[in-house]
Amino acid sequence: MYRRTFLRCALLLPTLARAANPATVSPYPAVVPGRRLVFPRDHAAHPEFRTEWWYVTGALDTPQADIGFQLTFFRSRPGIAEGLPSPLAASQILFAHAALSLPGDRLRHSERSARANLGGSFSTDDCDVRIGAWQILREQLSGGEIFRLRMQSAQFAYDLILAPTQPPMLQGEDGYSRKGHAPGLASYYVSWPQLHTTGTLVFDGRRHAASGRAWFDHEWSTAILGGGAVGWDWVGINLADGGALMAFRLRDRHGSTVFAHAAWRQANGQIQRFDDRSTSFTPRRIWSSPRSAARYPVELEIRLGERVLRTLPLLDDQELSTSRPTPVTYWEGLVKLEGSFNGRGYLEMTGYAGNLQL
Numbered sequence: 001m002y003r004r005t006f007l008r009c010a011l012l013l014p015t016l017a018r019a020a021n022p023a024t025v026s027p028y029p030a031v032v033p034g035r036r037l038v039f040p041r042d043h044a045a046h047p048e049f050r051t052e053w054w055y056v057t058g059a060l061d062t063p064q065a066d067i068g069f070q071l072t073f074f075r076s077r078p079g080i081a082e083g084l085p086s087p088l089a090a091s092q093i094l095f096a097h098a099a100l101s102l103p104g105d106r107l108r109h110s111e112r113s114a115r116a117n118l119g120g121s122f123s124t125d126d127c128d129v130r131i132g133a134w135q136i137l138r139e140q141l142s143g144g145e146i147f148r149l150r151m152q153s154a155q156f157a158y159d160l161i162l163a164p165t166q167p168p169m170l171q172g173e174d175g176y177s178r179k180g181h182a183p184g185l186a187s188y189y190v191s192w193p194q195l196h197t198t199g200t201l202v203f204d205g206r207r208h209a210a211s212g213r214a215w216f217d218h219e220w221s222t223a224i225l226g227g228g229a230v231g232w233d234w235v236g237i238n239l240a241d242g243g244a245l246m247a248f249r250l251r252d253r254h255g256s257t258v259f260a261h262a263a264w265r266q267a268n269g270q271i272q273r274f275d276d277r278s279t280s281f282t283p284r285r286i287w288s289s290p291r292s293a294a295r296y297p298v299e300l301e302i303r304l305g306e307r308v309l310r311t312l313p314l315l316d317d318q319e320l321s322t323s324r325p326t327p328v329t330y331w332e333g334l335v336k337l338e339g340s341f342n343g344r345g346y347l348e349m350t351g352y353a354g355n356l357q358l
Contacts, residue, residue, distance in 0.1 A: 028050045030184055031221050041126070043127035043218060045123060046220045050079075050221065051077075051221055052219065054136050056069075056071045056217075057069070057070045057345065058197050059213060059334055060211065061212050062209060062211045067201070067210075068314060071098045072096060072098075073134075073136055074096065078093060094116060095131070099320060099332065100201075101315055105315075107315060107317060107319070111323070112132060113131070133151070134150060136149055156202060157203075158202065160210065161197070161198050162196070163196045163197075165242075169265055171189040171191055171263060175188050178259070178261065179250065180226045188220050188221070193238050195214040213344075227252075229250040231350040232251065232348070232349075233248065235348075239337075239342065239343035241266075243341075247304065248262070260279040264304065274305060279302075282301040285297065287316040291321065291329075294353035296331045298316055298347075299311055299312060309338065309339035309340050310338050311335040319353075329353035330348065331348070331349040331352065
């Protein structure tokens with residue numbers, strides 16, 4: 001979602017625009033309905049917008065079942081230094097989060113940050129975003145297109161190839177995804193579920209062949225949180241029957257839902273959408289972080305009309321605490337789904353360790 005839809009973080013940058021000279025800053029464009037998304041161009045960066053992220057999560061079944069991985073790149077246009085002629089000016093900031101969840105163990109995570117043209121880069125023609133050796137890249141091969149993920153840290157590394165098994169899923173109204181009742185609260189949002197994943201995974205000093213399924217989100221926006229929202233709950237699930245399910249809600253400081261939406265794509269490609277009157281999230285079990293003291297509803301009951309499903313975390317402790325470019329703490333982890341739908345995917349919960357600053 002807004003990671004993504006959501007972090008989805010500029011999600012995580014404070015409002016640096018206050019330091020900008022208004023005379024040298026171009027306005028951020030609004031997200032409006034009716035824009036036709038064109039690929040592969042819209043897999044690329046949209047640097048005129050304030051916030052953007054490319055977000056990949058997945059579940060591996062080799063070298064062992066239920067290994068979760070996440071790699072997210074964020075691009076932020078903070079609204080400063082745009083009048084400077086130098087290509088090294090801090091007008092575009094990139095940062096990335098990577099994580100690995102091992103069954104019966106713990107979540108491991110790492111992070112990177114850089115300025116565009118100074119350690120980081122992005123393409124405006126196709127998906128190619130990098131910070132050093134970390135990368136998400138789309139390639140067109142003779143047998144079809146793939147996405148390539150590369151990252152390495154002292155704790156773990158992976159080099160993975162993601163091959164589509166079905167078309168992208170445009171969220172909302174042909175990619176125009178509402179995040180509130182006000183028209184300006186929206187993102188352009190594309191999901192690509194059921195990506196066949198192969199490659200190599202390194203942890204504990206050993207290299208393993210890896211395979212599984214992944215989910216790829218790409219979103220860009222100028223405004224997200226409104227109406228008193230302080231964070232969100234989001235799930236993206238590859239269903240066991242080949243379908244896909246995405247659901248999210250924005251919460252206020254009391255835990256009440258400000259806005260919600262869900263989309264279910266059946267294995268035959270038919271899509272059913274659920275508005276916030278037919279989408280609800282109810283906490284069923286809380287896990288308290290020993291580090292941040294945040295209380296996360298790691299088991300959530302989600303109702304979509306008459307359908308009821310429940311998230312079951314593979315690990316309770318899948319909290320990430322990052323420091324670059326600013327400190328942010330959130331829960332992002334592999335879950336199984338049971339109830340009206342069955343499958344595996346990722347649950348993301350933000351705003352529990354403090355209001356999320358966009």
